[in-house]
Amino acid sequence: MNKVLPNSDLQALCVEAEAKGVALSDLESICLEFGVSPETVLNELSITVAEGYLSENLSYEFCDGVMNGIANAIFDLGMAGELPQPAFALYQAFDLGEWVRSSDSPDTDPGEKYTTRTMLEILRDFER
Numbered sequence: 001m002n003k004v005l006p007n008s009d010l011q012a013l014c015v016e017a018e019a020k021g022v023a024l025s026d027l028e029s030i031c032l033e034f035g036v037s038p039e040t041v042l043n044e045l046s047i048t049v050a051e052g053y054l055s056e057n058l059s060y061e062f063c064d065g066v067m068n069g070i071a072n073a074i075f076d077l078g079m080a081g082e083l084p085q086p087a088f089a090l091y092q093a094f095d096l097g098e099w100v101r102s103s104d105s106p107d108t109d110p111g112e113k114y115t116t117r118t119m120l121e122i123l124r125d126f127e128r
Contacts, residue, residue, distance in 0.1 A: 003044055004036050010048045017045070017069030018062055024073045039084040042074055046087040047126075050119050060097060060111035067094040086126045093118040 009030060016022055027038045049066050052058035067090065074087050096118055097111035104110070 004034055004040060005030070005044050007048075009034075010045055013041070013045055014049060014062075014066045018065035019069075021069040022073055024076045027073065038073065038077060039087075042070055042077070042084045042087040045070065046090040047123070050086075050090050050093075050123060054116065054119060054123075060094075060115065064094045064098065064111075067091045086122050089122045090119060093122060 013022065013030070016026070024038055027041050030036075030041055031038055046067065049058065049063045053060060053063040070087070071091055074084060074091055077084050078088070093115050094111075097113075097115035100106065100108050100110050104113070
């Protein structure tokens with residue numbers, strides 16, 4: 001996927017999403033400025049978050065907060081049509097890392113064990 005949005009706009013959107021959440025209506029100005037759909041914005045943002053997590057430039061907690069902050073916008077798009085991909089799949093990948101399973105040892109890092117592996121598969125499949 002070729003990025004359309006500048007990194008500075010994606011970073012600002014990440015901070016906003018993690019701090020207070022982002023609704024579909026909050027994406028209108030960026031969509032108009034760059035001539036893109038909300039799906040494009042959410043997908044690019046999700047990929048940026050995933051890449052930041054995988055490169056260890058962003059913490060799991062921050063990334064999970066961003067993805068939870070855009071969840072309503074993702075679901076609202078799904079209500080009107082299809083869920084944006086890979087945004088929804090990456091949201092689910094971060095969701096997998098939110099808890100330690102009873103079958104895991106107490107020192108298990110669920111983000112590392114479940115999120116990282118799943119995210120790598122999603123990004124690999126999406127790039128094909």
